[in-house]
Amino acid sequence: MNKNREIKIKTFGIFDFVNGAFMCLVIAVTAYPVLYVLFASISDPADFASHKGLLFYPLGFSLEPYKLVMKHPLIMRSYLNTIIILVLGTATNMLFTSVGAYVLSRKNLKFMAPIMIMIAFTMFFTGGIIPNYILVNNMLKMGNSYTALIIPGAISTYNLIVMRTYFQGLPDSLEESAKVDGATDFTVLFRIILPVSAPIIAVMILFYGVGHWNSWFPAMLYIREREMFPLQLIMREILLQNSSDSMVGTITDTSIKADISESIKYSVIVIATLPIVTIYPFLQKYFVQGIMVGSLKG
Structure with a gap:
């Protein structure tokens, strides 16, 4: 009796460990792209442009890309x-x-x-x-x-x-x-x-x-x-059609212009995503209840 109980406890402990490790991996894979974009947007443009590989913290600090984005006429x-x-x-x-x-x-x-x-x-x-x-x-x-x-x-x-x-x-x-x-x-x-x-x-x-x-x-x-363009269409132009160059037209140094143009793209992503990320926690408590009850019957 005690032996069977010990086996069950041991099995349950292994399951908890594997399940917890897997969920941590899922969280890391899901959260890292978001953190990468955030860190890239506030990093120093020159330091970020010279960086290769993964990014786990901001490289320096600069809000210049955000200032240039806010100056964009549209x-x-x-x-x-x-x-x-x-x-x-x-x-x-x-x-x-x-x-x-x-x-x-x-x-x-x-x-x-x-x-x-x-x-x-x-x-x-x-x-x-x-x-x-x-x-x-x-x-x-x-x-x-x-x-x-x-x-x-x-x-x-x-x-x-x-x-x-x-x-x-x-x-x-x-x-x-x-x-x-x-x-x-x-x-x-x-x-x-x-x-x-x-x-x-x-x-x-x-x-x-x-x-x-x-x-x-x-x-x-x-x-x-x-x-009349919505934000996502302007963001698409900036990300895919290199219209970020128009935001840095006053900068004469071509190397600096190229560096900050890359940072501007990440800044636009943050600006476009922030409102939804801010609102979601207030609705999250209803989310699971509503979608489960609304999809189980019939």
């Missing part, structure tokens, strides 16, 4: 554009997704199966880039406007299904008692269902918000005026 404007798209887009997403999820979660909805098949069909088959461009730009006349970045993606099929599943898990008595008092479906949704659905709402806001913040391809297709 950085702050693109920040404002992204915030506008984020706020309007996420609000639109939440309105349409919550209404659609509520309707699809009702047990008395007719033709439920065919409707869900048509909705799920869009997850696997789409019209493609060219038909979408013709639809949005030529037929709907949304070209060169923020509506082209918001309306076509107003509902994510995956998020709709997750939110619908969460609503299905709520007690039927919530709706029944409200209907007895004469409440309409809109009253039930906005005054009863949504107030008790904080976890799934936080998850949906996080999903949609991160999607809008990181999106650049639709803007590249539909937005023609550079003053």
Whole structure:
């Protein structure tokens, strides 16, 4: 009896050690690229340019790349554009997704199966880039406007299904008692269902918000005026098209210009990532609860 217990304790200890070591490795592999970008952005440009290999700490200290980025004529404007798209887009997403999820979660909805098949069909088959461009730009006349970045993606099929599943898990008595008092479906949704659905709402806001913040391809297709570019599209230009050279035009020394141009790229990445990293901890406590409850049933 004691021998079997000792074997179990020993086995459990080995599992804990291996599991802990593996998780530490995963954390290191995940965190190192983030730390590398951060350290590179605040390192002295000359020291960083001459450094080869891994980077575990800042090489000197300099905020000059950040100062040059902030002087870029379109950085702050693109920040404002992204915030506008984020706020309007996420609000639109939440309105349409919550209404659609509520309707699809009702047990008395007719033709439920065919409707869900048509909705799920869009997850696997789409019209493609060219038909979408013709639809949005030529037929709907949304070209060169923020509506082209918001309306076509107003509902994510995956998020709709997750939110619908969460609503299905709520007690039927919530709706029944409200209907007895004469409440309409809109009253039930906005005054009863949504107030008790904080976890799934936080998850949906996080999903949609991160999607809008990181999106650049639709803007590249539909937005023609550079003053309307979102932050990610400006960052793409800096990273891929070497437009960082325009930020260091006043520097005459070519070696210094090359060094600081490289540091500017990392600084832009930090500036673009910082808001999402800052907001995530406030929503993280809802994340696991919302996504698990919204994906287990049905």
